[in-house]
Amino acid sequence: MRYAQLVLGPAGSGKSTYCATLQRHAADSKRTIDVVNLDPAAEYFDYQPLADIRELIHIDDAMEDEDLKFGPNGGLVFCMEYLLENAEWLEEQLGEGDDDYILFDCPGQIELYTHMNTIRQLVELLQQWNFHACVVFLLDAQFMIDGAKFLSGTMAALSVMVNVELPHVNVLGKMDLLSKTARNQLDSYLEPDPHNLLGEIESNSKWGEKYRRLTEAIGHLIDDYSLVRFYPLNARDEENIADLLLTIDNIIQFGEEGDVKTRDFDFPDDEDT
């Protein structure tokens, strides 16, 4: 068996930084986590990739080609399709190790995983290659600190969840950037009581009044899918990183042969944020 995290999330949400952070954290505890860059437009990241899609195809190849002439978004879709057509390249790069643990740092174009089947196809390949995989969906905590934004982030997470069909962990990154007030506001959403949240949206705008029933229906949806849960991550808090990693390890059944790990997830301390 091999293990994989597909790191997804909107542009700039902190995917590449998350991969670097996790790799460094693992190395500190004498554990190897590899990272594969799947972003053909990546310019900078702070890890040594095990494989790099840019060696197969670079976004510029799709944009500068005389016949293709793609813009940045179409170009990205083209590159991902090219990767799937040349899956043997990736298979060879990944090797055949047993017990390997690999993070796939994906591009931040969210439609690749909300309604296109590119990532879904990648998932099928990984499963054929013996990977136990899960999605880690990163959202920037700064965009989740009012009711309407929180709702919209939740809908994005839900849409990835139903489209990719893999075990799914939502992570709220960049917690270190939140003020105390913002942190408290966010805390009130994290133990989700959608009615509370939606009440806030309704009373705040005309739109909210008009679409009250729609908002309520969405609230019930979130409630019913109590799957939509967020793990706050402060990348400066090693214990917080360890807790998250353990949660994910359990989901992808990494280390199942060893002793059973039952630590509960601790939310990061307020003092550290």
Ligand SMILES: Nc1nc2c(ncn2[C@@H]2O[C@H](COP(=O)(O)OP(=O)(O)OP(=O)(O)O)[C@@H](O)[C@H]2O)c(=O)[nH]1
């Ligand atoms: N303070 C703080 N900044 C962060 C954190 N994570 C990422 N950043 C910053 O946010 C910016 C974007 O981070 P990336 O890791 O490149 O984000 P990404 O999701 O890989 O971006 P794309 O690949 O362009 O979609 C960079 O300037 C990072 O330094 C964090 O936990 N805390």
Ligand SMILES: [Mg+2]
């Ligand atoms: Mg990136």
